[in-house]
Amino acid sequence: MLAKIHVTYKKGVLDTQGQAVHHALTDLGYNEVKQVTVGKYMEVHLKGLSEENAKDRVREMCEKLLANTVIESYRYTLSPTE
């Protein structure tokens, strides 16, 4: 299975990296940019799990390690690879 995981800041959390990118784009003349948010994208390859098991395991991984759930939210999709 392949898990595609997106981790982004929750609403209200200051996204300094996003602000920095926004400013840089404005400096380059992209005045049409109104907001930028920056998050993480991870691909996790899993072996020997059913889709049902993988769903639970990936949720656990996100809660324990991949996301800081105090300030970040996560979402993921699973697709077969084997």
Add this chain to the structure above:
Amino acid sequence: MLAKIHVTYKKGVLDTQGQAVHHALTDLGYNEVKQVTVGKYMEVHLKGLSEENAKDRVREMCEKLLANTVIESYRYTLSPTE
């Protein structure tokens, strides 16, 4: 328009962050994990552009700032927000 941009390492480029996450997951007992890659996910909100224009402008932004095209590749989708 909302541009959703994924920036990931090209094949053959050492992904140290991915390796670190892989090791951490293994240490936590997730032995089913075979590979991890870590990339960036950005959302860029654009105002006053047609989809055709936005496509070109976002490609430019990626080439100039958002991705280091020597070692990273990017892909993006556009969706209406207004």
